[in-house]
Amino acid sequence: xxxxxxxxxxxxxxxxxxxxxxxxxxxxxxxxxxxxxxxxxxxxxxxxxxxxxxxxxxxxxxxxxxxxxxxxxxxxxxxxxxxxxxxxxxxxxxxxxxxxxxxxxxxxxxxxxxxxxxxxxxxxxxxxxxxxxxxxxxxxxxxxxxxxxxxxxxxxxxxxxxxxxxxxxxxxxxxxxxxxxxxxxxxxxxxxxxxxxxxxxxxxxxxxxxxxxxxxxxxxxxxxxxxxxxxxxxxxxxxxxxxxxxxxxxxxxxxxxxxxxxxxxxxxxxxxxxxxxxxxxxxxxxxxxxxxxxxxxxxxxx
Amino acid sequence: xxxxxxxxxxxxxxxxxxxxxxxxxxxxxxxxxxxxxxxxxxxxxxxxxxxxxxxxxxxxxxxxxxxxxxxxxxxxxxxxxxxxxxxxxxxxxxxxxxxxxxxxxxxxxxxxxxxxxxxxxxxxxxxxxxxxxxxxxxxxxxxxxxxxxxxxxxxxxxxxxxxxxxxxxxxxxxxxxxxxxxxxxxxxxxxxxxxxxxxxxxxxxxxxxxxxxxxxxxxxxxxxxxxxxxxxxxxxxxxxxxxxxxxxxxxxxxxxxxxxxxxxxxxxxxxxxxxxxxxxxxxxxxxxxxxxxxx
Numbered sequence: 001x002x003x004x005x006x007x008x009x010x011x012x013x014x015x016x017x018x019x020x021x022x023x024x025x026x027x028x029x030x031x032x033x034x035x036x037x038x039x040x041x042x043x044x045x046x047x048x049x050x051x052x053x054x055x056x057x058x059x060x061x062x063x064x065x066x067x068x069x070x071x072x073x074x075x076x077x078x079x080x081x082x083x084x085x086x087x088x089x090x091x092x093x094x095x096x097x098x099x100x101x102x103x104x105x106x107x108x109x110x111x112x113x114x115x116x117x118x119x120x121x122x123x124x125x126x127x128x129x130x131x132x133x134x135x136x137x138x139x140x141x142x143x144x145x146x147x148x149x150x151x152x153x154x155x156x157x158x159x160x161x162x163x164x165x166x167x168x169x170x171x172x173x174x175x176x177x178x179x180x181x182x183x184x185x186x187x188x189x190x191x192x193x194x195x196x197x198x199x200x201x202x203x204x205x206x207x208x209x210x211x212x213x214x215x216x217x218x219x220x221x222x223x224x225x226x227x228x229x230x231x232x233x234x235x236x237x238x239x240x241x242x243x244x245x246x247x248x249x250x251x252x253x254x255x256x257x258x259x260x261x262x263x264x265x266x267x268x269x270x271x272x273x274x275x276x277x278x279x280x281x282x283x284x285x286x287x288x289x290x291x292x293x294x295x296x297x298x299x300x301x302x
Numbered sequence: 303x304x305x306x307x308x309x310x311x312x313x314x315x316x317x318x319x320x321x322x323x324x325x326x327x328x329x330x331x332x333x334x335x336x337x338x339x340x341x342x343x344x345x346x347x348x349x350x351x352x353x354x355x356x357x358x359x360x361x362x363x364x365x366x367x368x369x370x371x372x373x374x375x376x377x378x379x380x381x382x383x384x385x386x387x388x389x390x391x392x393x394x395x396x397x398x399x400x401x402x403x404x405x406x407x408x409x410x411x412x413x414x415x416x417x418x419x420x421x422x423x424x425x426x427x428x429x430x431x432x433x434x435x436x437x438x439x440x441x442x443x444x445x446x447x448x449x450x451x452x453x454x455x456x457x458x459x460x461x462x463x464x465x466x467x468x469x470x471x472x473x474x475x476x477x478x479x480x481x482x483x484x485x486x487x488x489x490x491x492x493x494x495x496x497x498x499x500x501x502x503x504x505x506x507x508x509x510x511x512x513x514x515x516x517x518x519x520x521x522x523x524x525x526x527x528x529x530x531x532x533x534x535x536x537x538x539x540x541x542x543x544x545x546x547x548x549x550x551x552x553x554x555x556x557x558x559x560x561x562x563x564x565x566x567x568x569x570x571x572x573x574x575x576x577x578x579x580x581x582x583x584x585x586x587x588x589x590x591x592x593x594x595x596x597x
Binding site: 009012014015018019022025026029030099100101102104105106107108109110111112301302 | 363366367368369370386387389390392393394395396397398399400401402403404405409413414416417418419458461462465471
């Protein structure tokens with residue numbers, strides 16, 4: 001059987017995809033995600049059921065405040081639930097594989113270790129993407145439902161306006177409400193929120209390549225998550241110290257992914273160039289994290 | 303199997319295979335496997351026997367490159383084990399597998415088939431064939447969380463066989479399985495042997511593997527302390543036993559004296575006993591015939 005020597009097992013995107021889909025299926029069928037997602041969706045939907053205000057002299061202010069509240073509340077909920085799903089969903093992947101011994105059956109097949117690792121990561125990133133998309137759609141629906149209500153009232157006021165001057169004024173008001181509802185910056189905020197969660201999932205996977213305990217993985221990932229949000233402030237405080245700057249550069253600056261505050265204040269639009277810059281930062285960091293995870297995992301005996 | 307060079311090819315070969323595990327924190331190293339030289343010929347069923355912790359699982363993991371040898375090496379069909387290619391023709395059933403609880407039997411096999419590069423109609427046909435072969439055709443759409451231990455072991459065998467490998471590594475295939483399940487798994491191993499597959503299995507249940515293995519090796523504390531063909535090892539060359547049916551009690555003395563005259567010595571005369579396992583299987587079979595078909 002000399003032909004066996006000619007056989008070659010190359011890098012296979014198909015195998016990675018098979019493992020990714022399997023990981024996603026496994027996660028989706030666990031009730032814990034279903035409950036988490038349902039809870040998040042109910043919470044987000046509930047944001048639009050807060051008390052209705054009349055539209056009049058102060059109506060515009062009321063409307064804009066309400067819409068601001070919905071955005072603030074929903075983006076916050078998406079951030080928290082997204083974080084939970086990214087961390088919990090990823091932290092258990094490798095411990096579960098070891099416990100059910102499926103990792104042995106997979107590695108006993110002609111599968112490369114980094115294909116396994118990348119497949120697991122992609123499955124987790126897909127789970128976060130699916131969850132985030134569902135939450136975003138619900139958020140959009142809640143915002144539109146509430147916003148359209150205000151717009152209807154605004155148009156009604158325009159129709160009933162006594163004179164041309166006040167009508168013009170009311171039209172301007174309606175336009176401002178329209179802009180607050182159909183705000184393109186929300187899309188930018190959600191894109192960066194996803195990038196942050198994808199990076200967080202990769203960091204959690206990196207932690208789980210050298211630990212065997214799911215609790216440790218979750219705790220470490222949470223610590224890195226919070227540290228990542230404080231690092232921006234710390235960088236400003238210790239800007240003079242080269243050592244501090246070096247150490248702080250190792251922690252991902254997760255704060256830069258947060259557009260919620262800018263979007264909610266809505267004073268100036270966030271340029272796409274900023275989104276691109278942050279995405280590039282996230283991409284480089286993501287590759288570095290996955291490479292580190294690969295080097296640790298490739299050397300690990302199971 | 304003879305290679306083009308005319309040499310007999312071994313399905314598995316290990317040379318001075320040694321594994322020490324670091325216990326960590328200055329507690330030293332544990333010698334799990336000590337200079338194992340193993341040769342499993344293509345087409346045979348080889349049983350690796352030994353008590354718990356004797357190095358059986360470590361041997362299998364070393365062959366599959368899940369852990370790495372401290373020294374020595376292992377080859378599968380002459381390909382070094384640290385090459386991914388060496389695993390193209392290997393199927394593996396780990397000890398006490400649980401698999402993916404949320405997948406059904408058919409989905410599980412589909413997943414492993416895809417990992418081996420299979421797809422479409424050939425994969426679908428192979429899945430049906432294997433589910434039939436391991437007796438899980440009716441449980442194909444049930445999730446594995448609802449499978450019994452014996453069923454998990456059988457889906458594990460099917461998973462190992464999905465890409466029709468030439469070599470199977472089975473780690474304690476009958477451990478924790480009831481006598482019927484164990485019998486079914488042993489029958490399957492014999493069928494695989496008849497199909498020309500090579501099987502390396504590990505077990506601490508000696509009686510269970512005696513009738514399926516061609517050769518066995520006994521490991522203790524990481525060392526191979528006994529190896530040989532089962533039929534040779536268990537045969538007592540000096541003794542011979544007759545099993546006689548319907549012999550009148552009066553003729554017994556004549557038989558005994560004939561043996562004595564010829565220079566032999568009667569060591570024992572007794573009624574042969576059936577094994578509890580045989581009795582158990584017979585009773586269940588009778589019961590099933592009465593109760594009709596059930597799962």
